[in-house]
Amino acid sequence: MFRAKHPDQDRRVALKVLHDNLGSISSLKRRFEREARVLAKLDHPNVVYITDFGVVEGHTFIAMELLEGQTLEQLLEDQPIDLDRALRITKQILAGLAFAHGRQVVHRDLKPANVYLCKSADGGDQVKLLDFGLAKMLSIDDLSQDGTLTRKGRIVGTPAYMAPEQITGVSLDVRADVYALGVLLYELLADRRPFLSERRSELLRAHLLEPVPPLADARKGLAVHPELEAIVRKALAKDPAHRYADATEMLAAIEALPLHPAKIVKQRREGDRHRTGATSEIISSNERRAVSEAAGLPLEPAGTAKTQTASASAPGPLTPPANVYGHGDPREDLSLRQNAAQIRRELSSRPPSPAAPRRRGSRGPSTPMLYATALALFAIAAVLWLTLGRS
Structure with missing residues (x-):
């Protein structure tokens, strides 16, 4: 999770990014997308507010209101x-x-x-x-x-x-x-x-x-x-x-x-x-x-x-379909981008949520800087792992 500034809305957001090392795992992509899709439907004062969701240069992210507390x-x-x-x-x-x-x-x-x-x-x-x-x-x-x-x-x-x-x-x-x-x-x-x-x-x-x-x-x-x-x-x-x-x-x-x-x-x-x-x-x-x-x-x-629903008048039990995509299937990436575009359209039709209170003087890095930082940390972790493994 990172602190960032939304380029279009001029506001601080919390940026949740799927780690590069995990981005090829289709089940995690689907869970990430599932969370964005659910939050996009839940515009309520007692549910964290999502402002954006998408895939940029292979990086899957959710931008949500920045909370202090x-x-x-x-x-x-x-x-x-x-x-x-x-x-x-x-x-x-x-x-x-x-x-x-x-x-x-x-x-x-x-x-x-x-x-x-x-x-x-x-x-x-x-x-x-x-x-x-x-x-x-x-x-x-x-x-x-x-x-x-x-x-x-x-x-x-x-x-x-x-x-x-x-x-x-x-x-x-x-x-x-x-x-x-x-x-x-x-x-x-x-x-x-x-x-x-x-x-x-x-x-x-x-x-x-x-x-x-x-x-x-x-x-x-x-x-x-x-x-x-x-x-x-x-x-x-x-x-x-x-x-x-x-x-x-x-x-x-x-x-x-x-x-x-x-x-x-x-x-x-x-x-x-x-x-x-x-x-x-x-x-x-x-x-x-x-x-x-x-x-x-x-x-x-x-x-x-x-x-199933708790209502007695609801339809019969529903069985979720099995996953049709395998690990790293290119169709998964295409589907994720298409669904991200749909979620962003849904979000654009929602009224803006009031910004959450934040501490004065707090500044967050830009999104590209966050990506660079994440990549650098991953590279350092890889070097340490290789060094310790050899020792």
Whole structure:
């Protein structure tokens, strides 16, 4: 990620560039394009705003609004969060997520590291959802342009926030995001996630089978209104049918809560924050099978998992088509450029988003300089690797 200046819009942007060493990998190109295509559809105050996407001299890039602040993950690393503030942040996350769900987009990797906190005009938090690179469209038109995200039964995700159906691969819809948000809200209130384990397989098994500990038992001195406890438990239901249908429904439930529905005797954290399972990982088909069999649940290959909407009136399950391009296929580059042109046309029809606040005096290098810097760093890394290899 680089800080740059958009030549046409005269504004600072964050420039996300696919590394030259990875540009020939078709699956990464498709993921990059997928993120741009998803963000181009999501014009909402609580979703990071994309300003441009394209391919220049073989370099694939996404330009998005430049944010100043910190992720929710960074905030939680420092200290427990005030409970009223936690609910205000949760509402904004749900608002952005509800907008995405309304456009048939599932985030699939919702966690504190993908929630960015800027300062709003009144000095509060302005939430921005990040990293829709794992997002999946639910419409037929979008599925026809995307391939499956995984191969040979592997899945990509963050174990600590992964819904049971993501683990087994049986089904996937917007209620997987509801589950992840339930984990996140539990963590904000209890200052720990509902399931803790040093081993990933045990953590995945807990999502499949273990009951959710009461919030009051998870944090000493915490008192939670029964309605708030019920919201968290419904979001964390093992069966998607027992959860909220989408983020809109969960947001309505939280907004109906009485004032100050959670209180804590003391805010101080006891011990270190548990980090196991909080980063995105590739989970093999063998591990998924072992965990599912231990839980007595069926396992579907990740590449054949059905993707469907939560609405009872929606059409039947949709199966994403298989990838038709191989590694480094020239047709992939042509398709990427064509799709980039289409996305840029979509962006040009959108009203400009207000610039995010930035620090005074901050200046970013030009785009060509950024490319040159990236190439130089790659060359240095290659020389070091060769030198160390010979020694």
